[in-house]
Amino acid sequence: MRTRSLVGVFVLLGFLTFFPSGWVQAQTIKIGINAELTGDIPKVGEGTKFAAQMWLEDVKAAGGLAVGGKKYPVELVIEDNESKAESAVKAATKMITEDGVLVMVGPQASKQAVPAGGIANNYKTPMITPWSTNPDTTKDRPFVFRACFLDPFQGPVLANFITQEFKFTKAAVLYDVASDYPKGLAEFFKKAWEGLHGPGSVVAYESFTTKDTDFSSQLTKINNSGAQVLFTPQYYNEVALIVQQAHQLGWKKPIVGSDSWGSAETVSLCGKDCYGLFFSTHYAAAGATGATKAFIDRYQKKHGYVPDDVAALTWDAMLLVQKAIEDTGGLTGDLKKDRENVRSAMGRITKFKGITGEMTFSGGGDPSKCAVIVRISDKGQFEFYKSACP
Amino acid sequence: MGGERGNGANSERGRSRFRNLWKPYSRVPLLGWFFGALVAVTLERLAGTPLAQFLGLQKIPVLFGFSVMLKNPVLIPNVILYTLIIYGVPTAVATRLCIPLANGIAASLFRFPMAVTAAAHLALLYAILHVWAEISDYRVLVLRLTLIAVMLTLSLNVINGYMGEFSCSHPGFMALGAYCASVLTIGLFVNAQLLGTASLPAALGPFLFPVALILGGLVASFGALFVAIPSFRTRGDYLAIISLAFLFIVKSLIENLEFVRGPRGLSGQPDWADLPTVFLWTVLCVWSINNFVRSTIGKALNAVRDNEMAADAMTVDTRRTKMVAFLFGAFWAGVAGGLFAHVMRYVNPGNFGIQNLAEVLAMVYFGGLNSVYGSIVGAVSISLLGEALRPLEIFKWIIIPLLLILVMIFRPTGLIAFRDLDVANLLKPKPKPDGEG
Known part of the structure; x- marks a missing residue:
């Protein structure tokens, strides 16, 4: 009896070897979120996750991301990097090679973003870090971008x-x-x-x-x-x-x-x-107008506190990613090519109106954008005072 | 397979059949298990993707499907079925079928000098790891970091387990090794400004990499002198505090050294720490530490741990013993640090802090004090568990400490404590016991 079951297993395996590989699935756009959800700075990771999920709600409400006249469903791959460099590298490698993300957003802190940026660049996957200010993150790495000024x-x-x-x-x-x-x-x-x-x-x-x-x-x-x-x-x-x-x-x-x-x-x-x-x-919460105010109100209503700059920058990073994907004019279905196209589309973005200011990528991965000078008011609110542009 | 259903005599028969099924496996030499594993990983290589897709998984589950199961519990049966079909059944079957063959080969290998036998086993082990990891770069990365964790845990076990001191300076030694090796490789091969000399040709790199690692280890040993000397006079808690202070000194030293770019960290290490290199260094580390703790000085170390004064009276040179153990442990921590820096290709003083210390200590105490087996088990299980449970986010930090507490309650010295790793015994063939025909 044992022999018979063994034969059965081998026959099954042999059958599987020649099984035509996979069913055709509806192509989804996967976006990786590499965030500091646990560890030293969990508040940063939380802001990242909330902002990204708010963006996803918008996209879902719109029925997906329209690229080249076709709507694609979007999926977020959220990985915790534990505020550790090695976990950030593992998470980046996993989402790029295993999950097949088109773009990676994060990590936020430079300690994680510098090594993770190296991974993204090696695998030719666009990455955008909303918050990292270390010049090494994007230096000599054509695939790595950031959403903040330096x-x-x-x-x-x-x-x-x-x-x-x-x-x-x-x-x-x-x-x-x-x-x-x-x-x-x-x-x-x-x-x-x-x-x-x-x-x-x-x-x-x-x-x-x-x-x-x-x-x-x-x-x-x-x-x-x-x-x-x-x-x-x-x-x-x-x-x-x-x-x-x-x-x-x-x-x-x-x-x-x-x-x-x-x-x-x-x-x-x-x-x-x-x-x-x-x-x-990057932005002033009190007295904000337009899209910035809409974001702040929505975030506050949902999560109970005024979003800090990490959340706002993540929101902008998500919109930058969306714009870059839309600008490619259509996905080929070949992840390698699509990543390359998204990268070059992102590098071409000019005068992007984000909630933290207007951004232009001129060649490199660092945007030129305005800074805001904020005065702490007599009520303790952050008031817009003036903006300073490059 | 084994019919465990039914009642009364039926279940009794089932149990005995199960015992009969298991019986032959007691005669499997290590080589046989290696054969079985090799068959399983080769099978995954050949048939993994179609099988995974057939079972509704998008890709081969990378780490035995933990992340798939945690993110999508509906797929749990599929993942288990996959693991059984790819790993469980083929390993069991192949191992069972090649028992006589494996025993024959093991016996003939055993006639050669031990070095040859061990080398043959290691080559087979490497082949298994290589085929397993080739499926995905993520596996390669996890494997490399796990092997480095094994080195670190073992080197800390020399001090905390075999010598019985509580040293907290391990991340400091690691940082010294990491920075020293990085400065050498970056300065000589990547960025001429760092050391102010001309870059060497890149072709020389892989040959000089071991030199850089060894120098990193030696620098870490040198740093260990500053902990070893006060350790002559203090023990227990006091040494723990001194070594903790050493960790902070190293960290703030690096933070204030503009030459290595202070808190900004050093990046751009060449990509030389690939899987074979890390594997080779880990083997060297395990081999040398195993020999060290089984030598006279290793026994002296245990004597110092159990009763320093009695050891002194029995002519053990306690000073020399402690000094050697500290420097030796620190050397391997430095080498592991150098490898870590070249796997990450970025070092930052923040990488070598209290959190890192807590992790290494957890691996040592989880696996078992005073045991090479234990260190390997501890490092591998904590690393893989940490990686597999990462999708749980904050709950991971509850589950792993809880596991540690349970281990501490039921096995206070760790899972596999106080066990010798006897290579000859491990590799020997296991022919039929005398009682049976």
């Missing part, structure tokens, strides 16, 4: 803004030396400021290390340096401490920040101390 742009924007707005000539900088983003931005700001006001015009250039909570020695030095303005490109939890301690030590001059201030937590932690301060960012 630090070499933001630094000069802030230097110009302070110069024009306050007519100051002496600035102080306080930054975290152990963290990628603040360190880079501090350097770019210093360079731009010294370009405007000559060497030595950054009168205090002070640093600390991640998780420090006492800044009094650095702030005393800054107080005594004769600086007219303090620039600190830190995250919300440090911003609150820095601003409050500076005020306690008698600092009455302006403090200016960067897009890392753009979290709802900044005001709730910092309170009145932060009212009236300026920072540059």
